[in-house]
Amino acid sequence: MHIKISPSALLLAIAVLFTSCGTPKKPKTAAKKPVVTTKPVTPKVPEPKVEVLKLNLPEVNREFRAAWVATVANINWPSRNNLSTEQQKVEALKILDLLKNANFNAVIFQARPSADAMYNSTIEPWSYFLTGEIGKAPTPYYDPLEFWILEAHKRGMELHVWLNPYRAHHTTGGAITSESLVKKMPEQIIKLKNGMHWMDPSDEKTQDHVSKVINDLVKRYDIDAVHIDDYFYPYREYNGGKDFPDNRTWNMYQKTGGNLSKADWRRANVNKFIKRIHDEIKAEKSYVQFGISPFGIWKPGFPEGIKGSSQYDELYADAKLWLNEGWLDYFSPQLYWKNDGPQSFPALLKWWESENSQKRHLYPGINTVGLNGVSDRPAEIVSQINTTRSVLKDAAGTIHYSVDGLSKTPAMLSAVSQAYKTPALVPLTPWIKTEPLEKPLLYIEKSGTSAVAKWNSKDFTEVFQWILYAKYGDVWETQIIEKSRISETLPLIKNGKKLNTVAVKSVDRLGNESAYDGKIIK
Incomplete structure (x- = not known):
């Protein structure tokens, strides 16, 4: 191929070549020009103004409204332990829809009734109350806890996982098989006089096991809270009025130089467990709340005039300490009594509020099922809801025991629905720090x-x-x-x-x- 080059282009190329090969000449000194220190001014174009719409929006109503759904002994769900998967789901949706329609915003679901699982676990067996056989999965397979979480969240309701930390086998839990924790942890589990089996709360292996169960739930499931109830050391009547038989661990403690009294030693172990669970939950997912619903009376005489059992002396649960220390996000003492009498609902609620120095949520448990000594139970429950609003103001809330009190008593459901007529968000939890949401x-x-x-x-x-x-x-x-x-x-x-x-x-x-x-x- 021949390329034609113009004479002017050829001359230019030669000049460039000659210049690059020769010795560069020193340039002549030219007269200095004044240095311009200011840039030419360009007219500014005004930026378009973004109009910010300023609105005085009303504050939204806030109140915690929850119900316990008990699975132990098939109290609430499933209604029997031989239902099909589809029948279980239908019952669950009926409960959730009932609560949603009554403007509840949380459900407390018992996922671990007695060292067993209403969910897929490699740590503990499938529950007898789910399928009628310890260790037997639902057929066709599904994960009930996952289902409850998904459906509760669809309805804008929180799902709190409720578990009993120390109960190992319930009297209604069928035959004890090789799948049961009673067989797998025989040294840590004690049979009581009433036929129940109980884990020794002061055994470190018990504490480690329950910790493992809770951490597994927090890691694998999209839960909003972990909730434990009033069963720490068992009620004395469970063992025929006799003391809890924990001599093995007590003797070990004494041999290692322990000098606490037996009662203080028991309480110290429960205290250690409560703080440990709180800290472990927060380390894994800081937004997952930790709630406890202890027996409603700390000690008789607190406040003055209160009579009844002592959780401090009988269950070895120093729930006042946990509240004082803030080892929880919400506290739900079981105030299952009427407004007047030796266990006064308002007197106990006000006393617990006076102990709430860390300003955690205080959501009393109220007895929607079997409140004794009143002629009009729905009116009494509504009165207790209004009392919590009066005492707790913007941080009000209640948990109803149990959902059967609503689903099986139309008058109660109607009265509570009227009390909860306006939907509500849950109260704010300012001690849990989160990243603010983007503006929608x-x-x-x-x-x-x-x-x-x-x-x-x-x-x-x-x-x-x-x-x-x-x-x-x-x-x-x-x-x-x-x-x-x-x-x-x-x-x-x-x-x-x-x-x-x-x-x-x-x-x-x-x-x-x-x-x-x-x-x-x-």
Whole structure:
């Protein structure tokens, strides 16, 4: 191929070559030019102003509303231990829908009734109360705890895993087989006079085992809290009125130079366990709460005039210490008594509140099933709900024992539903630090006589619920909406008032609200 080069291009190439090969000449000194120290001024273009819509949104109602769902002895769920998987699911959904429709926002699900599992565990066997046989999985297979968590969260409700730390076998739990922990941990488990089997709370192997179970639950499941009840050392009547037979570990303690009294030694071991579980939960997932529902009386005479059993002296549970130290996120003393009498509900609630120096959540347990000594139980339960609101103000809450008190008594369900008429977020938990949620993005489309509000968030995975605000005239209407719903159709005219403003916030699993996005409807 021949390339034609113009004469001017050829001359230029030769000049460049000659210059690069020769000795460079020293440039002549030229007159210095003045140094320009200022850049030429360019006119500024004003940035577009982003109008921030300032709204005075109403505060959303807050109150903890929960019910215990007991699985031991098939008290609440499943109703029998021979139901099919589908029948179990139908019963579970019926309970969750009942609570959702009554504006409850949490369920306390008993996932470990007695050293067994209502979930897939490699540490403890499948529960007899689930399938009628210790160690037998549901057929067709599913994981009940996973199912309860998923369905509770779909409904905007928290799922708290409830377990008994030390009960190893219940009298209604069928034959003890090789799958049972009674056979696998014989040295740590003691048979009581009433036929129950109990783990020795002061045995380190017991503490390590229960710790392993709880850590496994926290790691593998998307739970909102771990909840333990009032069964520490067993009630004395479980052993025919006789002392708990823990001489083996007591003698070992004494041989190693221990100098506490037996009662103090027992309490010290339970105390150590409570603090350990709290710290381990927080180390794994700081947002998972730890709740305890101890027997409602610390000691007779506290407060003055209170009579009854002593958790401190009989169960070796110093629950007042746990509350004083803040080794929990919420505290639910079982105040299963009426408003007046030797175990006064308001007197006990006020006393526990006076002990709440760390300002943790105080959600009393109330006896929705069998409150004795009252002629109108629904009215008494509503009165107790109102008492908690009066005493605890914005941090109010109650846990109902149990869901059967609602599902099997229409008058009770109606009364409680009326007390919980307005939906509520859970109270804030400021001592648990979290990253603030992003402000959601709101879009409005007008269509005929309606406006369709649509929203979403960049951190959707961290969202638990939404709050939707709609203003008609001068009145705000508020909805608490489950996570899966990201749109709502709003009428442009309601009760003769025009829709003029819409706003939305996201809410995380601890009830923390994001900033809002708002739109004016024109």
